[in-house]
Amino acid sequence: MSSVSIRTKLTFISVFLILNLPASSALAEQARVNTESVHEETPRNIDHLSKTNPTVSPVFHTSSSGIANRREQGNSIEEDTKNHENHRYHVATVDFPHVSIPYIISAWILIAGLAKIGFHVTPKIGLICPESCILIVVGAIIGLLLFYTGLERVGPLTPNVFFLYMLPPIILDAGYFMPNRLFFDNMTSILLYAVVGTVWNALTIGFSLWGVGLTGLYGVDMPLLDTLLFSSIVSAVDPVAVLAVFEEIHVNEVLYILVFGESLLNDAVTVVLYHMFEGYTEMGQKNILPIDYLAGVLSFIVASLGGALLGVVWGILAAFLSRFTHHVLIIEPLFVFVLGYLSYLTAELFHLSGIVALTFCGMTMKNYVEENISYKSHITLKYTMKMLANTSETIIFLFLGASTVNENHDWNTWFVIMTILFCSVYRSIGVLIQTWMLNFFRLHKINKVEQFIMAYGGLRGAVAFALVLVVSEKYIPSKSMMVTTIIVVVYFTVFLQGMTIGPLVRFLNVATSNKTKPSMNERLHTRLIDHLMAGIEDIAGHLIGNYHLRDKFKHYNNKFIRPLLTRDHHVKEPKIFETYSKLNLTDAMNLVKQNNIMGSVTRIDQKISLSSLIRSYTQSNLPRYSDGSVLSSQGVTSQSESSFVNLDMGELAYSPSYKDLADAQLHHILSDSMFKPPRRLHRYSRDVIDETTPHPPFHHKTRMQIRHILNDKKSKKRKGYHHNNVRNDYICNGKGPKSQKYSRQKKQNTDSNSRKTTSLRFTLPASISEISEVENYSHQNQEMVLDDDDNPLFGTVFSPDDNGITFTARMTPPENDTHKRDTDKISQSTATMPLSCTITETTLPWKRDENCTDGCCVWKQQEFPPWVDNKEYHVYTSLTNTFMGKISSDADTKTPDVFTVFGLEKPIQEDTKNENINTVNKFIVSQTDNIGAESVLPKEEDSANLEIENVETANRFINRQLYNTGAESALSGEYSFYHVHPKESEEFVSKNQKAENKVDVSIEMQDKLAKVPQMLNSWQESQAFVINLSDEEIMSERL
């Protein structure tokens, strides 16, 4: 007690200095009396600590002085008023003791955070050693600073602070996010390692140390009970250290759960052994009766089972409470923390294992709580828990480092060496023996390498350190030696083993974990397998089989427990739904965020075609040139924010009537006002964040967020429109039946070019069932209908109705889409086309199957533009009459080869040469709509729609044409390249470029595919002509 009072006196002196008060001795006397009484009031164990342990925590230290200070202030004020001394009012005062406790705590947390940042900012440190090492080092440095500034009494890591405040968050986090299934699958092994292993370690280490002590090697008398107490402390693997190290090395999950589960559960053993031996020591070796040993064994059962039971009870309570917390949404996550903490404290109250209790509490409540709480609470819970755990862990290591610097070390070389030796040796032996036994029963045999990692990963940490500090010096005279030894052991394991275990894992090729989200299939099939295996175990008569027990538990869980504990319990397999909604959410997010690269994600098979390559290329690059320079030069809206480009020639010429435009505008207005809920005045309330309805289970509503994202995008886009008279919506969908409709609209509106509107509709093959839906929105230009067949993950359709995005899974294979104009006739059964087929590949005559006889390769035109009746035009001016005549009539006999029909050798009809270019283009386009990619077919009648296989010939041809027509520099029309080297075609195009030209690059050279994008790039930069890529082209209207 004397040391305490001296210290408090010192404090007061400093306090007086700070407060600039006169140090009257009477006052100090009085204050000291006060503080002494305060000390009497402090809890027994603190008192006990401060008596026995010279390193008193700053918290208690300052707390007493703080309280004293306040009283003393009161006193001094009284004195002041009495004496009327020359005290003036101070402009500014420094009152550190007033804030000292929270200040010091915050400072530690700040240092911890900074240390963590420093660790992650420094690039190479992470490779050399785990975070925990760095933290200890930083802590030690701080400890040194404190030591040499004379504040060495600030030993921060006291057992109380550690056990009551810093350990629980870590354990709760561990328990709550424990992979339950993995844990229970390996329960037997974990229990064996935790219980038998720890007892084995404690006893062998204790007896060995005692045995060595008998030789007098230590120079200190070590009775058996002392060494046993010491060994029970040092034998336990530390969950904090294990977590810190194993989370960084990513070993496979079985190995992880074995080591980690052991480190959690062995706490029960440690606590019991520790209390047992402590009790024995206090009783004295002579007074121990056999009954005491029996009591020790019994107390182990009580502590472990009692802890687990307590945890389960609190967990169930938490789950039950979470049924109702949706009424107080804001504090929903709090219940988990508070109840978890209470379970820990309750266990500690009864001297049960708090760690076991908290672990089980977290594991029990997790599944039910997750089902009950809202999505936001879930996120909050997760992050808060992780944050607390991480902070605690960091601070623990810092404290550990800081605590090592004190002057009470009692270094005993042999004791230290022997301890480390026995710890390593007996742990290895223990693991070997137990694994050998376990491997008889385990399906997943633990191999030698894993055994080694298990033995090697037995890290000691702060738990042992905190425990050894609690040891009473009264009964154990060699306490300071033990403290020093424990510190050395902790340093040894954390530094030496922790630093080398990572490289060892890599060197020994330990199977590492590849944790990924389960796919729907995996989730479903594993559940099926579970049921199946349970059934097989039933049939084979295994009544204690894992699967059998789990199935039985699931059954009763669904039948009795879940109805009690969860709000929405009619779903038997919440996990399946969870996976489903999670996957859907990710898909939707991806779709929204990365729609510019979709389609190019998974297509790297040999079936890739140029057109699909370019489609993905243009998609991924569209935002770059849709936002500015290239397009704006052509008077097109530069703000067209669409991430979707029209890749289908057929849709480009869509130029709706004024009625359509008006409709669209009206739709804009409507959708603007209808998508966004009317803004209501929210009264501010602390209880409620703006979330009027409780979140439904399984988080189906998250899709609403996506809708909002889409909506935002749209409104942005629309804003862009309003600045421009020219509206640019793009519709790209070449393959739907609606394209015919478009063609009609188009030709009706060919003269409405003054206010040209192109609509973007990005519809890669959609199923038949969706087409009708899609069609409903076909003139709502601003809607985006996406359906991507290229990426199987994106099988969802955003239908822009007011119900938000509905995830409609597709019903029909994408192949059928190419046939869907003939859906009536074609059965869906015999589709074998590869997914990556573009429309060109399926409809272009020269790519068709020669022996294709049914209607699936060529479609007769079903609708005809009005000019077909105009004989004169038909004969003389229509470029399409040629193939219409030929293909339609020949379709049932033999598919004509395009080169025989449209080959270059075919004479050009002279009378169509001077045809107006505009009309020609228009008709090409309208034709496209009807017959897919026929736009690529050369129309030999006009200026030049060339299919070029040989550049030289083409040049000659063009020259001839120029001569004939008297045109100036180049021909208008389309250039289609086949089997032409990109370089050549590029030269050709640049030579013959003209504003109206279209360049159709259908280069079918696999090895040169990669060059095409660059080629396109250079073209786009240099000039503004159309690049018509088979079935895909970029905005012919912009020219």
Added chain:
Amino acid sequence: MGNKSSLMLQEEEIAEIQDETGFSPSQIERLYSRFTSLDKGDNGTLSREDFLRIPELAINPLGDRIVHAFFTDAHDDRINFRQFMHVLSRFRPLKKNRENKFNSREEKLRFAFRMYDLDDDNKISRDELLAVLHMMVGANISEEQLASIADRTIMEADTDGDQMISFEEFCATLERTDVEEKMSIRFLH
């Protein structure tokens, strides 16, 4: 019990079964005693009813399917001990250095696949998937939700685009799963 069953089981029969399935004689005897205890009619074969009498199977949502799988090779509606053992041998754990005839990864997967594929066309159709989902998830869930899950599942697995899951596709989806371990039980000695 053990005595009785081993009396009924001929030595050479044990040897044959051991040869075929890889079970040890003691396992075979143990399973034979299980077989006879299931065989309420004492006629040396098991009927579907015999299986379904197991109380745990009754609460197993896939109980019917599992029992059905036992009868795939049976000509009539009863299976004898040898057929019984053949089915069970699929669930023996894999031994690295031994021949795994029945309990290879593929055989295990095949068995799981058959749980879905009722019409034996080597493809899981949407309806078949839905049926299993119904059994596992329960009736309280809306049809659309189940359907969308089924669609999603098929879409994910379907690589050739026929809207069915073939056996190859099925295996591909479970590539990351440790089927060898998951679909094995340690038969008691």
